Amino acid sequence: MSLFSSPLEAFLHWEKVIPDQTFLIQPINGKTKTYSYKDTGFEIRKIASKLKKMGLDKGSHVAILSKNCAHWMMADLAIMMAELISIPIYTSLTASAVEQVLNHSESKAIILGKLDDYNSIKKGIPNIPKIGVEIYGIEEEYSWEKIITEQIPEITIKLPNPSDTHTIIYTSGTSGDPKGVIHSVENIVNSIQTVQKIINLPKRPRLFSYLPLVHVAERLIWTYGLTIGAQFSYPENLLT
Template sequence: MTSAPRTRAGRPDDLPGDPGDRTLPQLLARNARDYPGLPGLSWQANGPDGNWTTFSWAGIHEHTRSLAAGYRALGVGRGDHVLLMMSNRSEHWLTDLALVRLGAVPVSVYGTAAPEQITHIARNCRARLAVVEGADLTAVWERLLTDPDTPLEHLVVAEPGEEGDHVPYAALLREPVPEGFDTALDTARPEDPLTVVYTSGTSGEPKGVVLTHRQVMSNALALDAVVELPPHVEHICYLPFAHIAERMLGIYLPCHRASHVYLCADPTGVAAVVRKVRPAQFFGVPRIWEKLSAAVRGLLSLMPDDQRAVIDDAFEVAREHVAHRERGETPSAKLEERYARVREDVLLPMLAAAGLDRVTWSASASAPMSVDVVRFWAGFGIVIMDAWGMTETTGVATSNSPRAGFRLGSVGRPVESVEVRVAEDGEI
C-alpha cells in the first residue's frame, strides 16, 4: 500500500489540479488505487446482533462498478434522478456511489416522509426509478407506478425475499460487466449535480436543493481547515442520508478522506456501535448528547459519596483546562499536570465504558445545543464543537474549531468559502 501526502485533517492529497474541482468518482478511484486494502465501509447484515461485514476501498470501487452496470441495464443514465428510501444500510450507501459513477443523481427520501410528500418529490424530480428497503415501503411506492403525473417505471427492493414483482437488489450485480461498459463510468464534471437534497417540508412542500461536486468539495475542504483528525478516521453513520449532515459526514467526507464508515441502520443502537468502534470523532445532534449525558448523570447519582467527590474534582480540573483553551490561553504547567493525571486515572476509564475514550473531535448541529450539556461534557475534557448550516449552504456554514478557536454555546465562525452577513434586525 503506497503512502500519499496528507493535509492537516488526515485527508489524502495526491490528485492533480484544484482540490475544489475534484469529483466523487475521482476520489473513489484514488482510494482504490492508493488504499486498496484499507477498510472503507462496515455494516451488520442481520441486524444489531449480526456479524460485521467490511468492504475495503478496492472492494467498494469494484462493487459499485458492478452495481452501476445493473442500474445501467435498467435504463439509468447520465443526469437521471433516482430515488432512494432506505435506512443506513449498505445497499443505500453503495447504490448512491454507483449512481454517481454513472453520472446519475441519487435523491434520498426520509423514511418518515408522508405519502403525499413522497408523491410530491417523485413528481418534482421526475425519477423513473426508486430503490426502497422492503415490502412495507413497496406498498407506498407501487401506486406511483400508475400515477399519470409521475414518470416512475421501476422499483428495486433491497430486502431479500420481499421484492414481489419488482426488481431484487441482488439481481443488479453484474459479473462480469458488459464489454465497453467502463466508458460510461466516472465522467462527472465539477459543475455536475451530485445529489438533490429535499428540505423536510415543515414549512410547506419539500424543496429540492441541487448540490454539485464542486459545492460539496468546497465544503469538505472548508471542514478540513477547522477539524483535527487522525488519518482514515472512523465515522459512525446513523442519521438519515436524506439530511445534508449525514450526506457530508457519512458519504462525501469519507470518500474525501479515505476514512472508515460504520453503518448503523437503527439509530437507537448507536450507543452499542460507539462502544464497539471507539471512534476518534463523533457527531451527535443535541438530542443524542442530551440522552448520553442523562444516562451518565443517572449512573453518577448511584455512586457512593466518596467516589463521586473524586469524580467531581476531576470534572472541575477538566473544565478549568477547557476554559483556558476557550479563552485562547495556554494552561499552566501545573494545570496540565493535574489534567493529565485526572484524565488518566478518572476520566478515561469512565469514557471507555461508553466507547468515547478515543474521541479527539466531537460536534453537534441541526438544533440549538444546551449550554448545560456542553459544560457537562467539558467536565470529561470533551469539547463539543457546535456548528450551524443549512441544506442550501451544503451543510456547515459556521463552526467552532479547536484550531481556529471556540466559544461554548456559540456556533463559531464562518468556514472557508462561506460569506455571512447579519441584517439590521440581527438575522443571518
C-alpha cells in the first residue's frame, strides 16, 4: 500500500491516477447515480470553495448530518479540502441532542444530506449556514446542487499536518449526552495502517457502506478505502 500522509492526499492521488473510474454509486428512487473520481473532485472543490466563501477560517468545525450516501463522503472530502474539521452527527438523535452536539462542538456550518425525517430534527439546528442536498428532499438556504452549478472553484489545496485535528466523533448518546473524541490526522493514518495489516484488501476493491459513517469503525473503513482506491456503494433503505 502506498503510504499517504492524510486521507485527502490519498483521494488526490487516485483522482489523478484513475480519474474516470467509478468512485461512488448512489441508489436514488430505484435508479443509480455514479460519480467518478473526477466527478467527485469537481463537486468537492466547489463545496470547499463555498465553505471558505462563508468566511470559515482554517480549523473551523462543520457538521455533517446524513445517513450513508455519496454526499456524506463528498461532504467529508470538501471539509478536508477547505482545511476545516468535520463533526459527523448521528441521524438517530433527537432535535435536542443534535442541538447539544452542534453547540458543544461550536459548529459554524452544517451539511444536510440523506435523512428520513428532517422536519423532526430541524428545530435543533441553530442559526448557522446550512447546505442541503435537494435530491434527498432537503431544501435550505444553500443548495448543494446550486453551489455545484454556480460556485467558481477557488480553493487552494493544502495538505494537513499530522498533528492537525481531522475530525471530532461524538458518541451516540445512548448512555447520556453525546461526548466528542478528537482524532488527529496522524491518528487516522496510524489506524489505517493497522487495518491494512489485519485486512490487507487488494487495491481498488468494491466496498458496501452500511454501518453509520458517524461510527468510528465505518469512518475508518471509509478512510482506509480511500488509500486503496476503493469504490463505494450504499443501501437505498433498510429493505435493500
